[in-house]
Amino acid sequence: MILNKNIKSYRIILASQSPRRKMLLEGLDLKFDVIVRDSIDESYPSDLGMAEIPEFLAKSKSDHYLDLIDKNTILITADTIVWHNHEILGKPLNVQEAYELISRLSGNKHTVVTGVCLRSLDKMRIFHSISNVTFRKLRHEEIYYYVTHYKPLDKAGAYGIQEWIGYVGIEKIEGSFYNVMGLPVQMLYNELIDFIENQ
Numbered sequence: 706m707i708l709n710k711n712i713k714s715y716r717i718i719l720a721s722q723s724p725r726r727k728m729l730l731e732g733l734d735l736k737f738d739v740i741v742r743d744s745i746d747e748s749y750p751s752d753l754g755m756a757e758i759p760e761f762l763a764k765s766k767s768d769h770y771l772d773l774i775d776k777n778t779i780l781i782t783a784d785t786i787v788w789h790n791h792e793i794l795g796k797p798l799n800v801q802e803a804y805e806l807i808s809r810l811s812g813n814k815h816t817v818v819t820g821v822c823l824r825s826l827d828k829m830r831i832f833h834s835i836s837n838v839t840f841r842k843l844r845h846e847e848i849y850y851y852v853t854h855y856k857p858l859d860k861a862g863a864y865g866i867q868e869w870i871g872y873v874g875i876e877k878i879e880g881s882f883y884n885v886m887g888l889p890v891q892m893l894y895n896e897l898i899d900f901i902e903n904q
Contacts, residue, residue, distance in 0.1 A: 711901055711902075715777055718738050723783075727739055760822075764820075771824075776826050779897070779901075788815060816838075817884060838879075
Protein backbone atom coordinates (compact mmCIF):
# COMPACT_ATOMS: atom_id res chain seq x y z
CA MET A 706 0.00 0.00 0.00
CA ILE A 707 1.24 3.46 -0.91
CA LEU A 708 0.21 5.85 1.82
CA ASN A 709 -0.04 8.88 -0.45
CA LYS A 710 -2.76 7.30 -2.65
CA ASN A 711 -4.94 6.29 0.28
CA ILE A 712 -4.65 9.40 2.41
CA LYS A 713 -5.99 11.87 -0.15
CA SER A 714 -9.50 11.72 1.31
CA TYR A 715 -8.20 12.93 4.67
CA ARG A 716 -7.17 16.31 5.96
CA ILE A 717 -3.91 15.91 7.85
CA ILE A 718 -3.16 18.37 10.64
CA LEU A 719 0.30 18.61 12.18
CA ALA A 720 -0.13 20.35 15.53
CA SER A 721 3.47 21.38 16.09
CA GLN A 722 5.48 24.58 15.96
CA SER A 723 8.68 22.66 15.19
CA PRO A 724 10.09 23.51 11.76
CA ARG A 725 11.97 20.21 11.84
CA ARG A 726 8.79 18.15 12.25
CA LYS A 727 7.20 20.09 9.40
CA MET A 728 10.21 19.40 7.16
CA LEU A 729 10.27 15.69 8.04
CA LEU A 730 6.54 15.23 7.40
CA GLU A 731 6.95 17.02 4.06
CA GLY A 732 9.53 14.34 3.24
CA LEU A 733 6.68 11.79 3.11
CA ASP A 734 5.14 13.77 0.22
CA LEU A 735 1.96 14.37 2.20
CA LYS A 736 -0.28 17.42 2.03
CA PHE A 737 -1.01 18.74 5.50
CA ASP A 738 -1.81 21.86 7.48
CA VAL A 739 0.25 23.13 10.40
CA ILE A 740 -1.85 24.54 13.23
CA VAL A 741 -0.31 25.75 16.49
CA ARG A 742 -2.10 26.79 19.64
CA ASP A 743 -0.45 28.60 22.51
CA SER A 744 -0.51 27.98 26.25
CA ILE A 745 -0.64 24.20 26.15
CA ASP A 746 0.18 22.66 29.51
CA GLU A 747 3.25 20.43 29.25
CA SER A 748 3.28 19.10 32.79
CA TYR A 749 3.04 15.37 33.44
CA PRO A 750 2.64 13.00 36.40
CA SER A 751 5.87 12.46 38.31
CA ASP A 752 5.53 8.67 38.33
CA LEU A 753 5.76 8.22 34.55
CA GLY A 754 8.67 6.31 33.04
CA MET A 755 11.00 7.55 30.32
CA ALA A 756 8.93 6.41 27.31
CA GLU A 757 5.62 7.21 29.00
CA ILE A 758 6.42 10.93 29.35
CA PRO A 759 6.53 11.90 25.64
CA GLU A 760 3.54 9.63 24.91
CA PHE A 761 1.56 11.36 27.66
CA LEU A 762 2.55 14.81 26.37
CA ALA A 763 1.74 13.94 22.74
CA LYS A 764 -1.73 12.76 23.79
CA SER A 765 -2.18 15.79 26.05
CA LYS A 766 -1.32 18.12 23.17
CA SER A 767 -3.91 16.42 20.95
CA ASP A 768 -6.64 17.17 23.50
CA HIS A 769 -6.32 20.88 22.63
CA TYR A 770 -7.28 20.32 18.98
CA LEU A 771 -10.36 18.10 19.29
CA ASP A 772 -12.62 20.79 17.86
CA LEU A 773 -10.73 20.57 14.54
CA ILE A 774 -11.30 16.85 14.07
CA ASP A 775 -14.10 15.50 11.90
CA LYS A 776 -14.59 12.16 10.13
CA ASN A 777 -12.09 13.13 7.41
CA THR A 778 -9.33 14.48 9.65
CA ILE A 779 -6.22 12.89 11.12
CA LEU A 780 -4.38 14.90 13.76
CA ILE A 781 -0.68 14.35 14.44
CA THR A 782 0.94 15.54 17.65
CA ALA A 783 4.38 14.70 19.03
CA ASP A 784 6.76 15.38 21.87
CA THR A 785 10.48 14.66 22.11
CA ILE A 786 12.57 14.34 25.27
CA VAL A 787 16.30 13.97 25.87
CA TRP A 788 16.95 11.57 28.74
CA HIS A 789 20.29 11.47 30.54
CA ASN A 790 21.19 10.02 33.93
CA HIS A 791 17.52 9.33 34.75
CA GLU A 792 16.30 12.85 34.09
CA ILE A 793 14.99 14.97 31.26
CA LEU A 794 17.23 17.63 29.76
CA GLY A 795 14.80 20.25 28.55
CA LYS A 796 15.13 23.35 26.41
CA PRO A 797 17.74 25.79 27.71
CA LEU A 798 16.65 29.21 28.91
CA ASN A 799 19.78 30.95 27.63
CA VAL A 800 23.16 30.37 25.99
CA GLN A 801 24.89 29.67 29.29
CA GLU A 802 22.38 26.94 30.14
CA ALA A 803 22.77 25.50 26.63
CA TYR A 804 26.53 25.32 27.21
CA GLU A 805 25.99 23.50 30.51
CA LEU A 806 23.57 20.99 28.99
CA ILE A 807 25.86 20.06 26.11
CA SER A 808 28.77 19.81 28.54
CA ARG A 809 26.78 17.14 30.37
CA LEU A 810 26.20 15.22 27.14
CA SER A 811 29.84 15.52 26.03
CA GLY A 812 31.64 12.18 26.15
CA ASN A 813 28.46 10.35 27.15
CA LYS A 814 25.51 8.41 25.78
CA HIS A 815 21.97 9.75 26.12
CA THR A 816 18.54 8.64 24.95
CA VAL A 817 16.08 10.53 22.75
CA VAL A 818 12.43 9.47 22.90
CA THR A 819 9.67 10.84 20.68
CA GLY A 820 6.07 10.10 21.48
CA VAL A 821 3.52 10.45 18.67
CA CYS A 822 -0.26 10.56 18.83
CA LEU A 823 -2.50 9.94 15.81
CA ARG A 824 -6.10 10.94 16.36
CA SER A 825 -9.26 10.81 14.28
CA LEU A 826 -12.89 11.33 15.23
CA ASP A 827 -13.30 7.87 16.73
CA LYS A 828 -9.81 6.46 17.13
CA MET A 829 -6.46 7.26 18.71
CA ARG A 830 -3.06 5.60 18.46
CA ILE A 831 -0.02 6.47 20.57
CA PHE A 832 3.48 5.14 19.98
CA HIS A 833 7.10 6.06 20.60
CA SER A 834 10.57 5.69 19.12
CA ILE A 835 13.81 5.41 21.08
CA SER A 836 17.30 6.36 19.85
CA ASN A 837 20.57 6.25 21.75
CA VAL A 838 23.09 8.96 20.88
CA THR A 839 26.78 9.03 21.82
CA PHE A 840 28.80 12.24 21.80
CA ARG A 841 32.58 12.20 21.71
CA LYS A 842 34.33 14.32 24.30
CA LEU A 843 33.87 17.87 23.07
CA ARG A 844 36.34 20.68 23.60
CA HIS A 845 35.11 23.71 25.52
CA GLU A 846 35.65 25.95 22.50
CA GLU A 847 33.56 23.62 20.33
CA ILE A 848 30.62 23.79 22.70
CA TYR A 849 30.98 27.55 23.00
CA TYR A 850 31.13 27.94 19.22
CA TYR A 851 27.95 25.94 18.75
CA VAL A 852 25.81 27.58 21.41
CA THR A 853 26.85 31.11 20.42
CA HIS A 854 26.54 30.64 16.66
CA TYR A 855 23.45 28.42 16.55
CA LYS A 856 21.70 29.43 19.81
CA PRO A 857 19.77 26.13 20.19
CA LEU A 858 17.30 27.49 22.75
CA ASP A 859 14.30 25.83 21.05
CA LYS A 860 15.75 22.32 21.21
CA ALA A 861 15.48 19.67 23.90
CA GLY A 862 18.92 18.91 25.26
CA ALA A 863 20.22 22.13 23.66
CA TYR A 864 21.29 20.62 20.35
CA GLY A 865 20.07 19.78 16.87
CA ILE A 866 21.58 16.64 15.38
CA GLN A 867 21.19 18.11 11.90
CA GLU A 868 23.38 21.12 12.80
CA TRP A 869 27.13 21.66 13.13
CA ILE A 870 27.37 19.97 16.53
CA GLY A 871 25.91 16.78 15.09
CA TYR A 872 28.40 16.77 12.23
CA VAL A 873 31.46 17.12 14.44
CA GLY A 874 30.39 15.64 17.75
CA ILE A 875 28.22 12.57 17.36
CA GLU A 876 30.08 9.28 17.26
CA LYS A 877 27.20 6.83 17.13
CA ILE A 878 23.42 6.61 16.83
CA GLU A 879 21.48 3.50 17.73
CA GLY A 880 17.98 3.83 16.30
CA SER A 881 16.30 6.36 14.05
CA PHE A 882 18.26 9.49 13.09
CA TYR A 883 15.01 11.29 12.29
CA ASN A 884 13.64 10.44 15.70
CA VAL A 885 16.48 12.50 17.18
CA MET A 886 15.40 15.37 14.94
CA GLY A 887 11.92 15.13 16.45
CA LEU A 888 9.79 12.80 14.33
CA PRO A 889 10.36 9.09 13.59
CA VAL A 890 9.04 9.34 10.04
CA GLN A 891 9.62 5.72 9.02
CA MET A 892 7.59 4.49 12.00
CA LEU A 893 5.01 7.23 11.43
CA TYR A 894 4.59 6.18 7.79
CA ASN A 895 3.81 2.60 8.77
CA GLU A 896 1.55 3.64 11.62
CA LEU A 897 -0.42 5.96 9.31
CA ILE A 898 -0.94 3.14 6.81
CA ASP A 899 -2.29 0.86 9.52
CA PHE A 900 -4.34 3.68 11.05
CA ILE A 901 -6.10 4.36 7.73
CA GLU A 902 -6.60 0.70 6.83
CA ASN A 903 -8.32 0.11 10.14
CA GLN A 904 -10.46 3.22 10.27
